Amino acid sequence: xxxxxxxxxxxxxxxxxxxxxxxxxxxxxxxxxxxxxxxxxxxxxxxxxxxxxxxxxxxxxxxxxxxxxxxxxxxxxxxxxxxxxxxxxxxx
Amino acid sequence: xxxxxxxxxxxxxxxxxxxxxxxxxxxxxxxxxxxxxxxxxxxxxxxxxxxxxxxxxxxxxxxxxxxxxxxxxxxxxxxxxxxxxxxxxxxxxxxxxxxxxxxxxxxxxxxxxxxxxxxxxxxxxxxxxxxxxxxxxxxxxxxxxx
Numbered sequence: 713x714x715x716x717x718x719x720x721x722x723x724x725x726x727x728x729x730x731x732x733x734x735x736x737x738x739x740x741x742x743x744x745x746x747x748x749x750x751x752x753x754x755x756x757x758x759x760x761x762x763x764x765x766x767x768x769x770x771x772x773x774x775x776x777x778x779x780x781x782x783x784x785x786x787x788x789x790x791x792x793x794x795x796x797x798x799x800x801x802x803x804x
Numbered sequence: 805x806x807x808x809x810x811x812x813x814x815x816x817x818x819x820x821x822x823x824x825x826x827x828x829x830x831x832x833x834x835x836x837x838x839x840x841x842x843x844x845x846x847x848x849x850x851x852x853x854x855x856x857x858x859x860x861x862x863x864x865x866x867x868x869x870x871x872x873x874x875x876x877x878x879x880x881x882x883x884x885x886x887x888x889x890x891x892x893x894x895x896x897x898x899x900x901x902x903x904x905x906x907x908x909x910x911x912x913x914x915x916x917x918x919x920x921x922x923x924x925x926x927x928x929x930x931x932x933x934x935x936x937x938x939x940x941x942x943x944x945x946x947x948x949x950x
Binding site: 717718721722724725728729731732733734735736738739745747748750751752754755758759761762765766768769774777778780781784785787788791792794795796798799 | 807810811814815817818819821822824825826828829834837838841842845846848849852853855856859860862864865868869871872875876879880882883884886887888889890891893894896
């Protein structure tokens with residue numbers, strides 16, 4: 713078996729993840745309310761964690777998992793902050 | 805052998821993440837979209853993290869990948885719950901085909917009512933007063949804070 717099959721698969725996965733991010737971005741543009749956009753931003757951040765995981769394989773750089781961990785935790789804080797904002801001031 | 809496990813985990817993860825994105829774009833209301841985004845995307849990214857685990861096979865990398873999966877599994881439901889609850893309380897509309905709204909039944913204190921009695925038309929009839937209720941309840945909270 714070719715030694716680069718996993719790296720090639722990771723590159724293909726990167727393209728699929730880019731498509732996922734574009735689809736989530738369509739939802740950010742269309743709205744219609746703030747919570748919809750927050751959910752889409754949350755999805756994009758989760759996709760970004762996946763992109764870092766696939767990049768770690770594709771470029772053989774395991775150090776890329778550290779920003780993935782930080783991104784996963786920061787996203788949570790952002791979403792909860794948005795949720796509190798929505799609950800206090802309304803959905804626009 | 806390990807390579808094929810990595811490749812299949814990567815593929816499964818990518819498919820789940822793509823399905824989550826398609827769901828977020830196509831599903832009819834906020835709460836069904838949240839269903840797609842929070843469950844499917846989390847599972848997809850977890851699969852990809854497992855792929856890095858099997859690909860590198862290093863102890864530190866494996867520990868880090870498991871830590872990321874644990875963090876995602878802990879935080880994603882909490883974040884989805886927070887944003888869903890906030891959106892419901894601020895009166896974001898439910899899908900027309902929604903069958904059960906147990907949170908509203910709970911808040912109206914109608915616990916004795918059996919679930920089967922609620923039809924689709926019934927959900928429409930009470931929509932306006934429910935929105936008014938939500939505004940009133942959260943509005944009172946907002947006044948208290950100012």
